[in-house]
Amino acid sequence: MAKTGADTPRERYRAQLREEVKQHAWQQIATAGASALSLNAIAKQMGLSGPALYRYFAGRDELITELVRDAYRSLADTLDTAAADGADLAGLARTLRGWALADPQRYFLLYGTPVPGYHAPEDTTAIADEIMRTLLGACAALAPAPAGTPGTPFADHLATHRDWVGDHPATPAALHRFLAFWTRLHGVLSLELAGHFTGMGFHPELLFEAELDGLTAPLS
Amino acid sequence: MAKTGADTPRERYRAQLREEVKQHAWQQIATAGASALSLNAIAKQMGLSGPALYRYFAGRDELITELVRDAYRSLADTLDTAAADGADLAGLARTLRGWALADPQRYFLLYGTPVPGYHAPEDTTAIADEIMRTLLGACAALAPAPAGTPGTPFADHLATHRDWVGDHPATPAALHRFLAFWTRLHGVLSLELAGHFTGMGFHPELLFEAELDGLTAPLS
DNA sequence: ATGCGTTCGTTAGAAGTTCTAACGCTCCAG
DNA sequence: CTGGAGCGTTAGAACTTCTAACGAACGCAT
Numbered sequence: 001m002a003k004t005g006a007d008t009p010r011e012r013y014r015a016q017l018r019e020e021v022k023q024h025a026w027q028q029i030a031t032a033g034a035s036a037l038s039l040n041a042i043a044k045q046m047g048l049s050g051p052a053l054y055r056y057f058a059g060r061d062e063l064i065t066e067l068v069r070d071a072y073r074s075l076a077d078t079l080d081t082a083a084a085d086g087a088d089l090a091g092l093a094r095t096l097r098g099w100a101l102a103d104p105q106r107y108f109l110l111y112g113t114p115v116p117g118y119h120a121p122e123d124t125t126a127i128a129d130e131i132m133r134t135l136l137g138a139c140a141a142l143a144p145a146p147a148g149t150p151g152t153p154f155a156d157h158l159a160t161h162r163d164w165v166g167d168h169p170a171t172p173a174a175l176h177r178f179l180a181f182w183t184r185l186h187g188v189l190s191l192e193l194a195g196h197f198t199g200m201g202f203h204p205e206l207l208f209e210a211e212l213d214g215l216t217a218p219l220s
Numbered sequence: 221m222a223k224t225g226a227d228t229p230r231e232r233y234r235a236q237l238r239e240e241v242k243q244h245a246w247q248q249i250a251t252a253g254a255s256a257l258s259l260n261a262i263a264k265q266m267g268l269s270g271p272a273l274y275r276y277f278a279g280r281d282e283l284i285t286e287l288v289r290d291a292y293r294s295l296a297d298t299l300d301t302a303a304a305d306g307a308d309l310a311g312l313a314r315t316l317r318g319w320a321l322a323d324p325q326r327y328f329l330l331y332g333t334p335v336p337g338y339h340a341p342e343d344t345t346a347i348a349d350e351i352m353r354t355l356l357g358a359c360a361a362l363a364p365a366p367a368g369t370p371g372t373p374f375a376d377h378l379a380t381h382r383d384w385v386g387d388h389p390a391t392p393a394a395l396h397r398f399l400a401f402w403t404r405l406h407g408v409l410s411l412e413l414a415g416h417f418t419g420m421g422f423h424p425e426l427l428f429e430a431e432l433d434g435l436t437a438p439l440s
Numbered sequence: 441a442t443g444c445g446t447t448c449g450t451t452a453g454a455a456g457t458t459c460t461a462a463c464g465c466t467c468c469a470g
Numbered sequence: 471c472t473g474g475a476g477c478g479t480t481a482g483a484a485c486t487t488c489t490a491a492c493g494a495a496c497g498c499a500t
Binding site: 010013014048049050051052055 | 446447448449450451
């Protein structure tokens with residue numbers, strides 16, 4: 001099952017050193033942001049000199065892509081295990097918040113300001129889709145609105161624009177709920193993590209919970 | 221009134237060249253992002269060489285700070301004139317969306333991923349406060365909920381945590397509405413501008429309008 | 441156990457970047 | 471018209487990513 005094929009000592013060493021590089025990179029990102037990531041500094045921290053890291057990463061971009069992949073993987077696993085432990089939509093929301101607060105720059109690496117030229121490779125978007133499916137499942141698992149409740153106009157639009165859903169059997173109302181869930185929680189989280197609430201006096205967690213309340217109730 | 225005191229020819233020239241630098245900087249930011257902004261490239265584009273720009277900006281950081289200030293000023297003015305033209309909360313929301321779509325990287329410069337070390341100078345946060353006040357005013361101008369409607373729990377919290385409001389006579393419900401307005405619209409906008417909706421098939425504008433509908437109705 | 445070849449880490453260097461220092465030139469003010 | 475302030479230049483330091491060439495170490499196969 002493990003495709004972590006580290007049979008030969010060389011491959012084992014290689015994998016280990018790559019991990020160590022990534023660990024230093026995360027530390028550097030957390031303290032100075034992703035744009036300030038320096039291969040040279042990492043090499044120096046590890047006791048080797050400059051170009052040595054190019055044996056392990058084709059360049060700065062590949063390292064960052066690898067970090068993005070790991071971050072997506074970490075979030076997907078965190079949400080999946082929470083869901084497996086019986087977390088409902090609200091539980092997943094709090095899990096997401098905890099994950100984001102644990103390392104804001106990691107969250108921003110996934111959902112922050114995009115670099116205009118950069119296009120994410122196929123497999124990272126695949127993990128992003130997995131995350132969406134997990135959350136969408138929790139949205140679909142909520143008790144549906146009582147029969148006769150009129151659907152939202154946007155849900156009607158989603159009923160005919162659900163390419164992104166794949167074969168998930170979610171109702172348009174669930175799709176609308178998922179998009180509201182995603183965008184609202186991202187809105188609160190990203191502004192909080194960016195420090196736009198500091199000095200305002202209120203507790204961001206309470207705003208998060210207030211939004212969550214509106215999200216688990218029937219959508220207006 | 222105009223503190224734009226460009227009396228002497230030198231000061232006039234200086235101000236003009238600063239503007240030209242900023243114009244090139246915006247162009248460069250729009251195409252490659254703020255992190256890729258290069259003083260050298262701007263100098264080359266303008267026909268002068270490298271260190272010449274240090275007569276006009278103390279460094280890259282001061283240039284970026286100036287751009288942030290201009291961006292805040294632009295957004296504040298755009299919203300203020302819209303409000304002066306009688307725009308209500310929904311109108312201001314659409315104005316905000318138009319402003320953001322016109323130059324996504326400018327929006328991200330204000331509300332995107334923060335640089336861990338950086339602290340915005342006093343005056344930029346003052347303009348940010350002005351923007352908040354404009355939007356808060358539009359929230360307060362909405363028809364209040366019918367008497368007897370129970371306030372949200374978060375509004376109760378805001379009733380005792382309103383340091384940030386200054387002396388604005390907004391009700392706790394209006395404060396809650398403003399925060400929901402800000403975070404929800406930022407959520408939709410930032411994900412849309414970051415390209416996270418591309419390929420999903422639905423129209424982001426309709427999601428924006430759906431969120432706006434929920435925002436102008438009484439909050440849950 | 442002993443080559444031999446792959447892989448590793450090194451230094452050297454090119455092409456960038458920001459930013460400082462020192463030097464003329466130009467233009468404006470008194 | 472002359473002195474000084476301001477402007478733009480080149481030189482250079484200290485960085486960055488990344489390529490190229492070299493020696494050394496390691497492990498696999500014989």
